[in-house]
Amino acid sequence: MSKTLLLLAEGFEMYEASVFVDVLGWNLIDGDGTSQLATCALRKTIRSTFDVPVTVDVTVDELNLDEYDALAIPGGFIEYNFYSDAYDERFLEVIRQFHANGKIIASICVAALPLGKSGILRGKNATTYNKKDGIRQKTLAEFGVNVLNQPIVIDGNIITSWNPSTAMDVAFELLKRLTSEKQMNMMKEIMGF
Known part of the structure; x- marks a missing residue:
């Protein structure tokens, strides 16, 4: 059984977070049953882009x-x-620890x-994000x-992508690395991709 930490920053983009929830969730229920996911943030409740409140499973201070x-991180809006x-030292230290331990890190935008x-x-x-004159x-x-x-x-072990259009592909790549290419393709078929 693999377990992925979905690390959320204030102002994260809901769609980019949801692809990890869906792909790993579908694999848990309709796939090989080996992929769990937990949400995490600096605080128990944060707001996403467009002000949707989200309560996470665990805070950074409670993490083991x-x-x-694996670690999955969606992008978000500066606004x-x-x-x-995302630039808080506690958030950055989680990233460093996953990397130091050779674990998969998947990011979007x-x-x-x-x-x-x-x-x-x-x-x-x-x-990273490739629009608006390439500022990012x-x-x-x-x-x-x-x-x-x-x-x-x-x-x-690090996956990066350039905008929300890549989100599902990043989530499927994470699943492939946690399971196999055969399992990823099976889940794509079941999910209609």
Whole structure:
């Protein structure tokens, strides 16, 4: 049984979080039954982009990182204070610990930026949000990252992607890495992809 930690920052994008919940949840119920997911944030209740309140399973202060096999992080909007949590040292330390233990880290859109700020992407290939004159890609490059203008970039155990259009593909890639390509393809078929 694998367990993924869905790490949420204030102002996270609901759609980008939901793909991990759905893909891993479908695999738990209709697949091989091996994928669990828990939500986590700096506080018990946070607000997503567009002000939807969410109560998480566990706070960062309550975490036992040894329980988890993978980390998933959705992006979010600056207008909803995403970076206040995403750049918080406690949030960054969770990222560093997963990386130090060689665990899978999957991010969508601007969630690559806290990965960059944490230092785990220095000298690695990655991508992030690619619209609005590439401002987020420039920010990622400032963290010492080799930014590729591609939809999804995988470097070792780290998956980054450039915008919400890649969200389902990132979630399926995470499932593949937790199970197998055969299992991922089976779940795509069952889910109608």
